[in-house]
Amino acid sequence: MHLTFVGKDPDSNPGGSPTVYRTDRGSWIVQGWIVTDPEALALMDVPEGETSVEIPDRMLQFLRLEAR
DSSP, X not given: OXXXXXXXXXXXXXXXXXXXXXXXXXXXXXXXXEOOOHHHHHHSOOOTTOOOEEOOGGGGGGGOGGGO
């Protein structure tokens, strides 16, 4: 898999997360905060081998395909 850096949250403290990458497989990789809230996890059906990450609204700008 080849990753292309798309954007990093300029307001993240400490720096480094969240970050968005585009793959050469037609998908996205989002680095974010691990969802650990038991109530939120109970509302999701996350299968074995998957996880959930949280990103702020300000990161959505990096997911617009037409901007790439």
